Amino acid sequence: MGVPYRGPDAVSPDDIVTLGQGDARWASQTALTAAQLVPVNSVTATYTLVLGDQGRAVEVSSATAVTVTVPPNSTTAFPIGTVLEIVQIGAGQVSAAAGAGVTISTAGAGGTTKTRAQWSIITLRKRGTDQWIAAGDMA
Structure with missing residues (x-):
């Protein structure tokens, strides 16, 4: 060709x-x-990822802790290989939480998926139907 x-x-x-x-x-x-x-989706409260977040940075600006949930494939079918960023813009710590049946794997003992400080970034990559890998500046 x-x-x-x-x-x-x-x-x-x-x-x-x-x-x-x-x-x-x-x-x-x-x-x-x-x-x-990288387009940005700005949020200020607890949030569940949507297909429109694929390839985006989800910037979380809050004075208090916020949870960003990775939904199960049955409700939000991100393609395998999808990469997302979660960024803590405000003072409130951001947690990436696994929805029902979802596994988020991290390196090291404890497996935390919480940002360490303001301006920390968590990168999520989908590697299987309900399997994600988290990497970044996590506490």
């Missing part, structure tokens, strides 16, 4: 992306820049 030849000026050197082992594909710089932007 080739790309039709459109002359020497059809693709500029800035449009070439090298993927490794000599494999190169082209994409516009504008498209690459847009793909790197």
Whole structure:
């Protein structure tokens, strides 16, 4: 499956992306820049993630503790591989909680999914139907 030849000026050197082992594909710089932007969903109270949060940063601004719940696949079917960020913007600690039947795995003993301090980030990645991995600045 080739790309039709459109002359020497059809693709500029800035449009070439090298993927490794000599494999190169082209994409516009504008498209690459847009793909790197992370939209923000701002919340101020207890919140349950929705499909619209996929690929977003959920910024939580509250003076008191807030829980962000990861819902079960049966109610909110995020695709496997989905990545989300949860960011503590306010003084209130943020907890990422597993909804019914959901498992959130973390490194280390205790398995906490609470932000450590203001500006801490928890990154969640879905690795199975109701299985998520949490990583980040957690206490």
